[in-house]
Amino acid sequence: MMKPVFRLIALMSVTVFCVYVAEAQGFRLIGTSQPGGLSVSMESRMVPLAINQMHAWVIGLSDSSGRPLGNAEITVTGGMPVHNHGLPTEPMVTQSLGEGSYLLEGMRFHMHGLWELRIQIMLGTVQETVNFTLEL
């Protein structure tokens, strides 16, 4: 088992292309998937984003030329690398909102600190992944 600090360093090296923007209206995460270079965004529907409350996010997905991808199967996992635990809930994408947007329900963060989110995208038989980090 990799020590938490090394896991954190490894995670940050993977997420070098991912940034989060803590805007007044909430959190927006932007990243590029591997290996296919898809554009992935996540925006919190809870404004402002707070701990201990169930809430939803909208995931946006498009290919490298900006065309929305509406037929993906997306799973989201995550946790706190420093504490070595997962999310306190099992969030799920419950519907496609059209134009490459997907509704992710069942998100909750129950501690302050650095969280990681792992987004796994299946397009047919092709698997893409992108990791985000956010500080609460």
Next chain:
Amino acid sequence: MKRPKLVRWMAVILIAAVLGLAGHGFWQYVPAILPAQWTAEEINLLQSLSLSNLGDLPPDPGNRLSGDIRAAELGRQLFFDLRLSGNGTIACTTCHRPDLHFTDARSLGLGTAIGDRHTMGLIGVAYSPWHYWDGRKDSLWSQALEPLENPLEQASNRTDLVRALTGDSSYRHQFEQLLGPLPDFVDLNRFPAGATPLGNDRQKQDWNAMSAADRYLVSQVFSAVGKVLAAYERQLSPQSTPFDEYVARLADDPALIQESALSRSQVAGLRLFIGKAQCINCHNGPLFSNHDFHNTGLLSAPGMLPGIGRAAGLETALQDEFNCLGQFSDAAPQACTELRFARHSDANLGAMKTPGLRNVAETAPYMHAGQLASLAEVVHHYDVAADAMVGHNEAKPLKLRAVERAELESFLHALTALPDPQSRWLTSPARPQ
């Protein structure tokens, strides 16, 4: 010549031992020097714990009566009514005593018999999505139903309870104001005495012998009892503490020590709480609880098996006829997000609910079976963080110094609030005629 040399060496060893002991004592018991000011990041954390950031009560979609003041008034009457128990001697308030912040000062609850869990307080309880130490209830109204039929608590049963409440003219009138006309439950052939799906074999047999329609009628009124009790419990609001007064002044003056509500030792303890001692990881938010479930390696109470906690509680909640998705819930299925997205994980094994810490110094003993008698024992428990008997202890040893353990305990005394003397929700109502 040899003797003076030996004496000299013995003197050196003695002086070293004395200096070592003195150094150890100094290290263990001398308080650290505090910085002059809180950092901006620390102030954000402190404000996140303040009562001023509590916010509105969350909605309870399964209970359409939750915001109805008439339901709260009726719930208040039922909360104090001994007739809600099978033998007429146990009310909700027997274990949830208003004069003890709605706890009972016992290790294990005592209703008609000794239970297997420590009584949790009720101040601010409506902010939590899950209830009981093991999270086996996904709403406050559903939680309020279980003690009524639990043979160790109020030991009543569904048919007798519904018959008694609808046979009381005042209660019947109040329930009908909320629910519309109620059926009559006096026919003992249709509604046998003592029938309940949770009782002994005879009681279950009698319950199952009733028609499905009659069982539904009884359970519908029964569920409304839980809903009005929950409406009452939503009125039990936390009050401001010395800690809240301290935080209120930080925006103007970020100095650690002020002429203020907290002593120097308490301020040092607060700094540990949000820092080295890591208490804030789970005891966060204005109620000092993340309302989640954690395994912290507690020993079981004497004579009891270790509790498997949330691992069993979640399965019970999913099967519960009174859960958010059940036929007696007022929620649309998509509103039942707690059940739909609950985590099924090995981390649930041995995990118990994080209790809030407001009034913690006045609500001993502690933990799910009242295993720890004092706050000093609680702090020591987290300082050591021994391996768990069941599952995995999430906590890590803190290696606090003796003075730090005392400071942390001292801070916890700053979370005590005086009950609101004006609040009518803390006293038994006069029975309406």
